[in-house]
Amino acid sequence: MSWNRTAPLRIAQVAPLWESVPPKLYGGTERVVAYLTEALVAQGHDVTLFASGDSVTSAKLVATTPRALRLGGCADGIALHLAMLEEVYRRRSEFDVVHFHVDYLHFPITQREHITHVTTLHNRLDVADLMPLFHDFEGMPLVSISDSQRAPLPHATWVRTVHHGLPIDIHRPGRGGDYLAFLGRICPEKGIVAAIEIAKRSHMPLRIAAKIGEQDRAYHEREVMPLLADPLVEFVGEIGERGKQEFLAGARALVFPIDWPEPFGMVMIEALACGTPIIAFPRGSVPEIVEHGVTGFLCDDVDEAVRAVARVPELSREVCRAAFERRFTADRMARDYVEVYRRLIDARRDHPDRGPLLHSSDQLPRG
Numbered sequence: 009m010s011w012n013r014t015a016p017l018r019i020a021q022v023a024p025l026w027e028s029v030p031p032k033l034y035g036g037t038e039r040v041v042a043y044l045t046e047a048l049v050a051q052g053h054d055v056t057l058f059a060s061g062d063s064v065t066s067a068k069l070v071a072t073t074p075r076a077l078r079l080g081g082c083a084d085g086i087a088l089h090l091a092m093l094e095e096v097y098r099r100r101s102e103f104d105v106v107h108f109h110v111d112y113l114h115f116p117i118t119q120r121e122h123i124t125h126v127t128t129l130h131n132r133l134d135v136a137d138l139m140p141l142f143h144d145f146e147g148m149p150l151v152s153i154s155d156s157q158r159a160p161l162p163h164a165t166w167v168r169t170v171h172h173g174l175p176i177d178i179h180r181p182g183r184g185g186d187y188l189a190f191l192g193r194i195c196p197e198k199g200i201v202a203a204i205e206i207a208k209r210s211h212m213p214l215r216i217a218a219k220i221g222e223q224d225r226a227y228h229e230r231e232v233m234p235l236l237a238d239p240l241v242e243f244v245g246e247i248g249e250r251g252k253q254e255f256l257a258g259a260r261a262l263v264f265p266i267d268w269p270e271p272f273g274m275v276m277i278e279a280l281a282c283g284t285p286i287i288a289f290p291r292g293s294v295p296e297i298v299e300h301g302v303t304g305f306l307c308d309d310v311d312e313a314v315r316a317v318a319r320v321p322e323l324s325r326e327v328c329r330a331a332f333e334r335r336f337t338a339d340r341m342a343r344d345y346v347e348v349y350r351r352l353i354d355a356r357r358d359h360p361d362r363g364p365l366l367h368s369s370d371q372l373p374r375g
Contacts, residue, residue: 016054019048019105021055023038023063024037024110025060025077028076029065033248036272037130044342045057046066047175048342051343056069056102070099089113105126107127109128115145119148122356125352134269138161139161151166151170152168157269157271159269170348171341172272174337179278187215188215190218191252199266206313208241211240218245262276262279264289264294270292283325285305288306289306301323302331
């Protein structure tokens with residue numbers, strides 16, 4: 009049966025309930041869902057967002073909890089997510105495609121229900137317990153947020169890699185300043201101790217804007233707090249979207265010395281949107297985002313990072329901003345996803361009674 013491939017789509021976005029969409033403070037997945045949802049609406053699509061009741065959106069909001077679970081408190085978050093998924097499936101006939109952002113919680117239903125769906129995986133996948141799960145649920149159409157993210161699961165049904173994007177006007181390029189910036193979470197894998205060492209050895213002030221989760225509080229008190237006494241180091245605390253503009257645009261560079269396979273790293277494109285270069289360790293997705301010698305420096309260790317700090321004036325903040333506008337806008341992200349949606353809709357229309365429709369060799373080129 010023929011259909012209009014340029015017509016607006018009816019799209020369901022299914023977000024985690026841990027944070028609102030967008031989140032009030034920290035919450036990378038929910039922030040991406042917010043940017044994607046708003047861009048899809050702006051492009052003329054009919055979007056329904058399943059999220060917590062304190063979410064703010066131009067789409068139709070279906071709230072199965074009154075507020076985000078992290079801020080409101082809950083005894084069993086998985087139960088509340090399963091209740092949301094049941095609501096999605098009760099309403100499945102209202103959508104041309106359902107886009108899940110809740111890891112694998114929906115897999116048992118989507119493997120058995122013949123609806124058009126796709127899942128973006130937002131977290132690290134180098135976890136042994138995930139291997140049998142993705143083997144048992146092979147055929148689930150998946151989107152990776154970087155090519156490096158999918159490396160532990162090469163035989164999964166990867167449809168495409170879609171890099172994250174930001175609204176083009178959410179940040180403005182700044183002139184930079186006389187400090188280095190660290191933005192993220194206080195935890196070993198984010199490299200906060202290395203960031204402090206880089207700043208101290210470079211004789212540059214370091215401003216730290218970071219969330220401290222309960223699971224990392226002991227690490228913070230044991231390993232990080234003693235380092236905050238240095239006069240070069242300032243702990244700002246957790247900041248929201250408005251605070252990021254001044255924080256990143258005023259920095260000479262963002263330091264990102266991670267010690268884990270970062271699936272994406274939103275803070276890097278936030279920095280580029282502000283025209284701020286990046287000094288990073290080349291782990292996970294970093295080499296896909298930072299162009300060495302153009303938008304930042306990829307450094308193998310602290311020694312190289314210290315040398316890179318001295319080379320930051322060689323880089324152009326205008327070039328950093330231009331790279332953001334070319335590669336990492338929400339509009340580009342939404343257009344990439346619409347290509348994925350239409351491809352899956354085509355496959356479902358050709359084979360309405362089949363379960364898994366695609367193979368890993370059928371993937372679209374990376375956005």
